[in-house]
Amino acid sequence: MTTGEYLTGRLLLALPGMPDPRFAHAVIALCMHDEQGALGVGIGQLATGVGLHQLLDDLDIEHGDAADAPVHMGGPVEPQRGFVLHTPDWSGIGTVEAGAFGALSTSIDVLRAIAAGTGPSRWLVALGYAGWGAGQLDGEMRRHGWHAATGRADILFAHPAEQRWTAAWKAEGIDPALLSDATGRA
Numbered sequence: 439m440t441t442g443e444y445l446t447g448r449l450l451l452a453l454p455g456m457p458d459p460r461f462a463h464a465v466i467a468l469c470m471h472d473e474q475g476a477l478g479v480g481i482g483q484l485a486t487g488v489g490l491h492q493l494l495d496d497l498d499i500e501h502g503d504a505a506d507a508p509v510h511m512g513g514p515v516e517p518q519r520g521f522v523l524h525t526p527d528w529s530g531i532g533t534v535e536a537g538a539f540g541a542l543s544t545s546i547d548v549l550r551a552i553a554a555g556t557g558p559s560r561w562l563v564a565l566g567y568a569g570w571g572a573g574q575l576d577g578e579m580r581r582h583g584w585h586a587a588t589g590r591a592d593i594l595f596a597h598p599a600e601q602r603w604t605a606a607w608k609a610e611g612i613d614p615a616l617l618s619d620a621t622g623r624a
Contacts, residue, residue: 447537503555512564538589
């Protein structure tokens, strides 16, 4: 990565041997990355014991047409806050473009729309996010830990959470079984 190259719309894949165990085998949809920092939503791990219907119940929203769906662990920052990655066919207050992933919404309106059957055609709900301050992700990219893969919406919407890390590596043309957790210096 060179100075000024931003990774919005890429998938961050944790390399084997990631120094922070919270991010082992992490798959993060990087929704925003600029000179002020970065924000991504984890899409590779599900929140234990929480589904969409429970989340809607907690928010006093009728389930309506919404099928129950898993809720993802979006990251360690603000784990009580909800994020919805979705196709760009729906937009509301708080919706921002998220590169290859479509859009990211943080307003409760998107959950109401999903429940009413008027929301985006495809979506993924997460609690919390992964965040980096100015220059922090850039520094981490220069050390062993992350690979910036091509952002592919099908990784989010066509693969179960537990398969996304492997699917993203394979989409890059890399067999993840051949990755090493050791680094060296040339």
